[in-house]
Amino acid sequence: MLSSFASPDVAPSSASPSGKQSRDHEDVVYEIHGELFSDEIMPWKQSCRRNAINLAEGFPDFPAPPNIKAAAVSAITSDFNQYRHVQGICDLVADKMKQMHGLDVDPVTDIAICCGQTEAFAATMFAILNPGDEVILFDPCFETYETCILMAGGVPVYVALEPPYWRVDEVKLSDAFTAKTKALVLNSPHNPTGKVFNMEELQMIAGYCITKDCIAVTDEVYEHITYENEKPHISLASLPEMQTRSIITSSLSKTYSVTGWRVGWAIGPSCIAFAIRNIHAKITDSAPAPFQEAALTALKSPPEYYKSLRKDYEGKRDFVLKLLGDVGFQVEFMPMGSFFIFAALPDTCKLMDVEFVEELIKEAGVVAVPGCGFFHTD
Numbered sequence: 001m002l003s004s005f006a007s008p009d010v011a012p013s014s015a016s017p018s019g020k021q022s023r024d025h026e027d028v029v030y031e032i033h034g035e036l037f038s039d040e041i042m043p044w045k046q047s048c049r050r051n052a053i054n055l056a057e058g059f060p061d062f063p064a065p066p067n068i069k070a071a072a073v074s075a076i077t078s079d080f081n082q083y084r085h086v087q088g089i090c091d092l093v094a095d096k097m098k099q100m101h102g103l104d105v106d107p108v109t110d111i112a113i114c115c116g117q118t119e120a121f122a123a124t125m126f127a128i129l130n131p132g133d134e135v136i137l138f139d140p141c142f143e144t145y146e147t148c149i150l151m152a153g154g155v156p157v158y159v160a161l162e163p164p165y166w167r168v169d170e171v172k173l174s175d176a177f178t179a180k181t182k183a184l185v186l187n188s189p190h191n192p193t194g195k196v197f198n199m200e201e202l203q204m205i206a207g208y209c210i211t212k213d214c215i216a217v218t219d220e221v222y223e224h225i226t227y228e229n230e231k232p233h234i235s236l237a238s239l240p241e242m243q244t245r246s247i248i249t250s251s252l253s254k255t256y257s258v259t260g261w262r263v264g265w266a267i268g269p270s271c272i273a274f275a276i277r278n279i280h281a282k283i284t285d286s287a288p289a290p291f292q293e294a295a296l297t298a299l300k301s302p303p304e305y306y307k308s309l310r311k312d313y314e315g316k317r318d319f320v321l322k323l324l325g326d327v328g329f330q331v332e333f334m335p336m337g338s339f340f341i342f343a344a345l346p347d348t349c350k351l352m353d354v355e356f357v358e359e360l361i362k363e364a365g366v367v368a369v370p371g372c373g374f375f376h377t378d
């Protein structure tokens with residue numbers, strides 16, 4: 001079972017902290033490449049129906065920083081309300097890449113601002129994939145990737161991480177590459193396990209990307225939420241020979257607690273960034289103008305901001321770990337980053353994960369995600 005500890009201390013209330021209760025409650029079934037998908041099982045829908053606390057999605061219940069909110073309000077009142085590209089975001093993101101990873105990024109040619117990491121990832125898939133191209137993903141996996149790959153005509157190929165520490169098995173990784181492999185997706189810090197890929201694993205993955213001539217697409221939305229002795233996050237793109245074959249995707253969402261603002265970016269070689277910008281222009285035109293303006297304030301946050309974000313989440317992680325342990329859950333792997341905990345059901349529990357989560361919603365008014373929802377391999 002997966003639970004997010006972004007909001008562990010929410011009191012039951014008639015309104016979900018996300019405000020998502022206003023969404024339509026009709027179930028939607030849609031088809032992609034012959035596969036039917038239903039949103040009936042979506043966590044927000046379950047939490048609305050049952051008026052439950054939603055620990056199943058990656059968003060915090062606490063307020064966004066006041067200075068960032070003030071910047072958004074000021075942008076609206078100053079009439080930054082039309083289609084807009086805020087080049088200053090690219091300048092600040094390029095500076096950040098230099099400071100965090102030593103990467104030289106041209107803010108004019110190498111960055112596409114998108115509506116969150118989600119659109120940046122989707123546009124990247126449309127930019128790099130031809131029908132039938134294979135994309136390697138580590139399993140368990142954040143569920144959005146597969147849909148984007150399928151929509152772009154690609155074929156997801158899963159490499160199972162080895163529980164309980166979610167290590168990469170080199171043989172499995174090597175076997176996953178074929179003549180059709182176009183890209184590999186790496187999400188670190190990782191949803192849903194809380195794993196942060198270590199240098200040895202990153203080197204192994206980079207080695208395969210280079211020898212197999214494969215593009216690496218990274219999802220780094222939890223780049224500032226890591227716990228291991230405050231060890232900074234390492235981007236796969238920063239390893240030798242990797243920048244020219246990497247596309248980094250990230251966003252404001254998790255770092256500044258503004259998941260609803262929909263501002264993110266893709267950073268890559270200029271020819272790919274150009275394609276992503278063009279696709280973005282056709283899909284959404286531009287990210288929300290006032291929130292792009294506010295991003296200028298967010299991205300200038302001082303080091304203390306990131307330090308306290310990390311510390312607060314670490315406290316929440318420890319609180320939830322103890323709570324789960326006290327009621328018999330087994331958490332063999334302590335999350336090293338992101339804000340998720342992957343817990344095995346207590347030995348005394350005879351229910352399957354889906355049944356357990358259904359009971360949890362009904363009996364305790366808490367929504368978590370059944371672990372099986374993240375797995376695509378046996």
Ligand SMILES: Cc1ncc(COP(=O)(O)O)c(C=O)c1O
Nearest residue numbers: 058116117118142191251253264
């Ligand atoms: C791993 C991961 N990537 C991306 C996202 C979505 O990011 P954004 O809000 O920037 O679209 C989430 C949200 O839960 C996530 O967990």
